[in-house]
Amino acid sequence: MxxxxxxxxxxxxxGSQAAFEHLLRRYERLVYRIGFSYARQTEGAxxxxxxVFLKVHRKLDTFxxxxxxxxxLSQIARNESSNWLRCQKRHTGHEELQPHNTPVQLPxxxxxxxxxxxxxxxxxxxxKLDERQSQAVILRYFERMPLREIASVLNCNENLVKSxxxxxxxxxxxQLPxxxRWDHE
Amino acid sequence: xNDCRRFEExxxxxxxxxxxxxxxxxxxxxxxxxKECNSLLELHGGLQDLxxxxxxxxxxxxAEIRQRVLAQTARSPRxxxxxxxxxxxxxxxxxxxHPSAAILAAAAMIVFAIFMTNRPPVEPHxxxxxxxxxxxxxxxxTGLDDYWDAPFVFTNVTVxxxxxGRFALSFDANRHFDLSTSQDSPLARExxxxxxxxxxxxxxxxxxxxxxxxxxxxxxxEALIFTMHQDxxxxxxxxxxxxxxxxxxxxxxxxxxxxxxxxxxxxxxxLLAMEHLTDRQVAFETLQQAVTDGGFDADAAxxxxxxxxxxxx
Numbered sequence: 001m002x003x004x005x006x007x008x009x010x011x012x013x014x015g016s017q018a019a020f021e022h023l024l025r026r027y028e029r030l031v032y033r034i035g036f037s038y039a040r041q042t043e044g045a046x047x048x049x050x051x052v053f054l055k056v057h058r059k060l061d062t063f064x065x066x067x068x069x070x071x072x073l074s075q076i077a078r079n080e081s082s083n084w085l086r087c088q089k090r091h092t093g094h095e096e097l098q099p100h101n102t103p104v105q106l107p108x109x110x111x112x113x114x115x116x117x118x119x120x121x122x123x124x125x126x127x128k129l130d131e132r133q134s135q136a137v138i139l140r141y142f143e144r145m146p147l148r149e150i151a152s153v154l155n156c157n158e159n160l161v162k163s164x165x166x167x168x169x170x171x172x173x174x175q176l177p178x179x180x181r182w183d184h185e
Numbered sequence: 186x187n188d189c190r191r192f193e194e195x196x197x198x199x200x201x202x203x204x205x206x207x208x209x210x211x212x213x214x215x216x217x218x219x220k221e222c223n224s225l226l227e228l229h230g231g232l233q234d235l236x237x238x239x240x241x242x243x244x245x246x247x248a249e250i251r252q253r254v255l256a257q258t259a260r261s262p263r264x265x266x267x268x269x270x271x272x273x274x275x276x277x278x279x280x281x282x283h284p285s286a287a288i289l290a291a292a293a294m295i296v297f298a299i300f301m302t303n304r305p306p307v308e309p310h311x312x313x314x315x316x317x318x319x320x321x322x323x324x325x326x327t328g329l330d331d332y333w334d335a336p337f338v339f340t341n342v343t344v345x346x347x348x349x350g351r352f353a354l355s356f357d358a359n360r361h362f363d364l365s366t367s368q369d370s371p372l373a374r375e376x377x378x379x380x381x382x383x384x385x386x387x388x389x390x391x392x393x394x395x396x397x398x399x400x401x402x403x404x405x406x407e408a409l410i411f412t413m414h415q416d417x418x419x420x421x422x423x424x425x426x427x428x429x430x431x432x433x434x435x436x437x438x439x440x441x442x443x444x445x446x447x448x449x450x451x452x453x454x455x456l457l458a459m460e461h462l463t464d465r466q467v468a469f470e471t472l473q474q475a476v477t478d479g480g481f482d483a484d485a486a487x488x489x490x491x492x493x494x495x496x497x498x
Contacts, residue, residue, distance in 0.1 A: 017255070017258065017259060020255075020258060021251070021255060024251055024254060024255070025251070028242070028247050028250060028251065029241060029242065029247070032241075032242045032246075032247070032250070033239050033241075036239055042240070042242070042246065045242070046242075046246060046249070046250050049242075049250050050250050050253050050254055053250075053254045054254060054258065057254075057258045066357075116238075118231075119231075119234070119235045119238055122231055122232070122235050123235060137232065140200065140201070141232040141233060141235065141236040142235075142236045142239060144236065146202075147201045147202075147203075155339070155382070156382075157417065159417050160415070160417050161201075162198075162200070162201055163197075163417070165197070165200050165201065166193070166196065166197040166200065169196070169200065169225055169228055169229060169232075170225070172228055172232075173224055173225060173228055176228075
């Protein structure tokens with residue numbers, strides 16, 4: 001019988017390392033993908049995933065089951081990814097140079113190799129959206145989250161999510177040169 | 186172009202899987218002859234494609250992550266949050282064997298309760314670990330960006346002003362809190378900001394907006410500007426605009442009002458923004474440019490009003 005997330009969490013709370021490993025295996029791909037969508041490189045995604053699971057292990061007592069575990073985990077993964085990006089900014093000295101709200105430009109080579117130039121460019125442009133817009137796009141297109149869950153994560157109503165998503169689409173269109181919009185690879 | 190507005194709504198539905206088949210066919214037909222809508226449809230496809238193309242980690246990569254995490258968690262095993270069952274069992278046995286101990290304990294609890302009731306209010310961060318963490322986080326926050334990144338998700342947020350000038354805060358953040366705090370506390374500003382953005386209750390948003398000017402700071406200003414630009418309710422957006430307009434010398438607010446004049450789809454909002462901007466004596470050409478840039482239907486009337494206001498000055 002498949003153990004539910006809550007079963008595993010209860011086990012972990014009693015100190016079971018095996019249950020924690022089970023939960024880790026269940027969600028490691030999801031967390032890695034969220035990490036990659038921010039970091040755009042495999043090493044960064046691995047670091048983010050590691051930090052996320054360490055945090056989950058430490059903070060599990062603060063999870064009270066009001067949202068689904070996957071929503072809670074995704075929220076931690078996104079926070080951790082944002083922190084990782086901020087750290088990169090500090091290390092690369094971009095922080096002082098970038099105007100407020102401008103995401104740091106990381107080397108794109110790895111994402112270009114992995115995704116192809118156009119997709120990497122699109123991923124890059126998603127990061128230039130404001131935080132809420134990029135979150136909505138990531139949740140919808142990368143995590144395939146339903147509207148109701150996105151609204152709960154973004155703490156707003158479903159109509160606002162729709163409008164955020166549509167505005168993001170329009171903004172992306174504006175950001176991308178015309179010849180890069182049409183055909184996919 | 187009016188047609189496009191209808192098809193844009195269909196694209197919005199498509200993005201969240203709410204479009205029905207017949208509408209999808211209509212949309213596709215429209216897109217064959219409309220470059221603008223087609224570009225949005227293609228981009229939606231591009232995003233779906235990107236979502237599918239994001240790399241899956243290799244088995245060895247995952248194994249490595251797992252190994253690192255498990256090694257660290259094994260070194261620092263989780264601490265049990267509650268380890269009181271043994272103590273409670275012992276206490277039960279004590280009370281059964283010595284009923285006088287139970288009476289003494291009950292008396293001590295009553296005295297303690299009376300003491301706690303008469304105690305002066307204590308600032309929240311001294312007596313609750315979670316509140317302390319939220320308060321510390323609030324102290325570090327500097328802008329609306331931090332709001333999106335906040336590790337605590339606030340729901341059911343309301344703020345009321347008490348007779349003694351303090352703020353009564355009520356909110357859920359992992360669990361529910363009801364407390365009274367001074368207006369100066371970072372927590373008061375934090376909760377007020379969340380109340381302004383509270384999606385479920387328009388009443389809470391109105392109440393919070395009315396209190397914001399008392400402790401206005403850059404974060405609350407950002408929250409109000411966000412609400413003025415993004416709130417789905419026109420009434421809330423209008424109210425937010427009015428609150429912001431009570432700070433006549435603030436250039437950031439002025440810029441936000443110009444954005445409203447340019448972008449808000451409701452003519453009432455654009456008109457009110459224009460009235461306040463004219464009161465601030467913003468150059469007529471700037472207002473005219475903003476109205477023209479917006480490209481909305483009621484531009485002519487708005488331009489007319491802008492001209493009239495300008496002449497009044």
